[in-house]
Amino acid sequence: NAGVMQNPRHLVRRRGQEARLRCSPMKGHSHVYWYRQLPEEGLKFMVYLQKENIIDESGMPKERFSAEFPKEGPSILRIQQVVRGDSAAYFCASSPVEGSRGYTFGSGTRLTVV
Amino acid sequence: EDKVVQSPLSLVVHEGDTVTLNCSYEVTNFRSLLWYKQEKKAPTFLFMLTSSGIEKKSGRLSSILDKKELFSILNITATQTGDSAVYLCAVPPPVGGTSYGKLTFGQGTILTVHP
Numbered sequence: 001n002a003g004v005m006q007n008p009r010h011l012v013r014r015r016g017q018e019a020r021l022r023c024s025p026m027k028g029h030s031h032v033y034w035y036r037q038l039p040e041e042g043l044k045f046m047v048y049l050q051k052e053n054i055i056d057e058s059g060m061p062k063e064r065f066s067a068e069f070p071k072e073g074p075s076i077l078r079i080q081q082v083v084r085g086d087s088a089a090y091f092c093a094s095s096p097v098e099g100s101r102g103y104t105f106g107s108g109t110r111l112t113v114v
Numbered sequence: 115e116d117k118v119v120q121s122p123l124s125l126v127v128h129e130g131d132t133v134t135l136n137c138s139y140e141v142t143n144f145r146s147l148l149w150y151k152q153e154k155k156a157p158t159f160l161f162m163l164t165s166s167g168i169e170k171k172s173g174r175l176s177s178i179l180d181k182k183e184l185f186s187i188l189n190i191t192a193t194q195t196g197d198s199a200v201y202l203c204a205v206p207p208p209v210g211g212t213s214y215g216k217l218t219f220g221q222g223t224i225l226t227v228h229p
Contacts, residue, residue, distance in 0.1 A: 004156070033215055042118075042202055042219035043157070056216055091156070095215060103215070107155035 002026070004094050004106035005074075012112045013082050021077040021109045025094030029104070032075045034067060037089040037108075049075055082113045116141045118205055120220035128228050131193050135201050135223045138185040143208035147186050148217070149177055152200040160188070160201075193227045200224050 005024040013019050025032050030051055035043040045059040049069035060067065064082075069075040079086055091108045117140040127133055139147065146164045150157035161170040163179040163186055170177050174193075179186045190197055204217040 031215055033217075035217075035219075040221075042120075042221040043204075043217075045216045045218070048215050058216075103159070103217075105150075105156040105158070 004029075004092055004104050006090075006092050006106035006109050008109060009107065010110050010112070012114060014114055015083060016081050019079040019082050019086070019111055019113075021079075021090050021092075021111070022074040023077070023092030023094075023106060024074040025092075026096075026104055029094035029096050031095045031097065032069050033093045033095075033103075034075075034077050035091045035093065037091060039088075043091060046077070079111075082111070084113050087111055087113045116205055116207065116218040118203060118218050118220035120201075120203055120223050122223060123221065124224040124226070126226045126228065127193055129194055131227075132189065132191045133193060133225060135188040135190075135225070136185060137188070137203035137220055139203075139205050140184065141205050141208055141218075144181060144184075145206050145208060147179055148204045148206075149186070149188050150202040150204065152202055152222070153198075157202055190225075193225075195227050195229055198225055198227045 004026055007022050032049045034046040037043045047060050047067045048056040052071055064080045066078045089108045089110050091105050093103050093105045095103045119138050121136045146162055148162050149160040151160055161177045166179055166181040174191045177188045200222040202219050202222045204219040
């Protein structure tokens with residue numbers, strides 16, 4: 001049973017380009033959460049999704065960031081027109097039911113904006 | 115807004131030492147507190163604490179919660195170089211709130227264990 005799969009592991013983008021980060025939850029998990037970790041900081045919640053629904057996006061920046069979790073396929077975190085300040089590690093977690101029990105993190109995508 | 119503060123921010127010890135990591139929190143309608151270990155990649159779950167005074171133990175790691183004073187400690191005895199990592203504590207939203215899965219993390223304690 002594979003864990004939470006994130007890809008790519010590393011992503012380099014030039015300022016102004018788009019970044020797409022993918023997250024496949026564990027088998028049987030229908031709840032997905034995205035977090036961002038800036039250097040020297042803890043993880044900051046961004047968005048919580050279930051299949052085809054955004055449940056809580058209170059941590060998402062108002063512009064340039066969007067997330068989806070379609071009926072088929074992985075969850076996608078999309079950052080348009082990236083800026084240097086978007087450079088961070090982005091972690092995805094999934095759980096079988098809402099809540100922290102069984103909450104499993106992926107290995108993250110490290111985004112570098114040059 | 116929920117608040118989680120960890121101390122110290124970093125700690126350097128030698129193998130065999132015992133360390134105590136602290137996590138204080140401000141949460142209305144507390145539900146639970148979680149500890150994670152983060153090496154170079156994914157945070158991995160260590161403990162979930164819900165009740166005061168009950169120690170959770172796993173090998174050389176143990177943790178306890180004080181709901182009156184609003185803090186938790188994580189102890190690691192006889193440290194090894196493999197314990198070097200960032201240790202994170204987190205709390206879910208309060209009881210009765212929405213989005214139970216959203217965790218608020220502290221900034222982490224960077225533990226370095228030298229041989």
